[in-house]
Amino acid sequence: MMQVIAIAVMSLDGYITRHNEEGVAFASLADQRFFRAALTEFDCCVFGANTFEISQTEILRHLAPERLRIVLTRSPEKYSAFHHLDALEFTDAPPEVVLADLRQRGKQRCAILGGSEMYTMFFERHLVDELWLTIEPRLFGAGKRLIGGRLDASLRLMTHVLLAENTLLLTYAVN
Numbered sequence: 718m719m720q721v722i723a724i725a726v727m728s729l730d731g732y733i734t735r736h737n738e739e740g741v742a743f744a745s746l747a748d749q750r751f752f753r754a755a756l757t758e759f760d761c762c763v764f765g766a767n768t769f770e771i772s773q774t775e776i777l778r779h780l781a782p783e784r785l786r787i788v789l790t791r792s793p794e795k796y797s798a799f800h801h802l803d804a805l806e807f808t809d810a811p812p813e814v815v816l817a818d819l820r821q822r823g824k825q826r827c828a829i830l831g832g833s834e835m836y837t838m839f840f841e842r843h844l845v846d847e848l849w850l851t852i853e854p855r856l857f858g859a860g861k862r863l864i865g866g867r868l869d870a871s872l873r874l875m876t877h878v879l880l881a882e883n884t885l886l887l888t889y890a891v892n
């Protein structure tokens with residue numbers, strides 16, 4: 718059984734980006750450290766093409782065979798120059814098919830790394846087992862939401878940890 722865990726950092730009012738800015742520059746150093754350490758526990762991860770575009774330099778710098786990165790895009794051919802089998806792959810397969818393929822390849826733990834469109838799609842389709850959510854003490858009032866549409870998911874709190882004086886990490890299991 719492969720575990721599927723969504724990992725995100727958001728403001729207190731539920732935004733994963735600040736206003737019109739792309740990226741997660743608002744995340745605290747404590748969250749960035751947590752995120753990097755947490756990722757080492759995963760043998761694969763999935764994210765959307767926008768997140769790839771925004772974090773491309775960082776992603777390409779850290780490519781490693783220990784963790785397969787799957788990027789969802791409706792135009793995989795656009796990214797063929799970046800394709801590295803077993804390290805960085807681009808696909809337009811439905812999320813269920815992507816996860817089934819990862820399971821078949823023997824993967825044990827998959828991180829869903831955003832952005833908003835990806836979290837929304839994976840939660841809507843009931844494909845997520847856990848959510849690891851860092852809450853930064855910020856209020857933005859505008860930006861991209863963790864979940865971009867109507868949803869009614871119910872979760873169970875597993876752990877609450879202070880990553881720093883004002884930054885909380887909450888881990889939930891999805892019912």
Ligand SMILES: NC(=O)c1ccc[n+]([C@@H]2O[C@H](COP(=O)([O-])OP(=O)(O)OC[C@H]3O[C@@H](n4cnc5c(N)ncnc54)[C@H](OP(=O)(O)O)[C@@H]3O)[C@@H](O)[C@H]2O)c1
Pocket residue numbers: 724725726727732733734738739740741764765766767768769771789790791792808809810811830831832833834835836838861
């Ligand atoms: N705070 C956090 O934890 C966090 C985490 C991750 C990202 N972010 C931020 O969130 C922003 C990106 O979020 P986003 O919602 O705009 O984009 P996203 O979820 O990263 O990617 C959206 C893209 O995914 C592709 N896509 C969507 N549905 C698909 C489907 N069914 N099949 C195949 N491909 C599909 C499309 O790419 P094509 O247009 O190529 O078809 C779409 O444009 C960035 O600013 C990023 O920095 C924040």
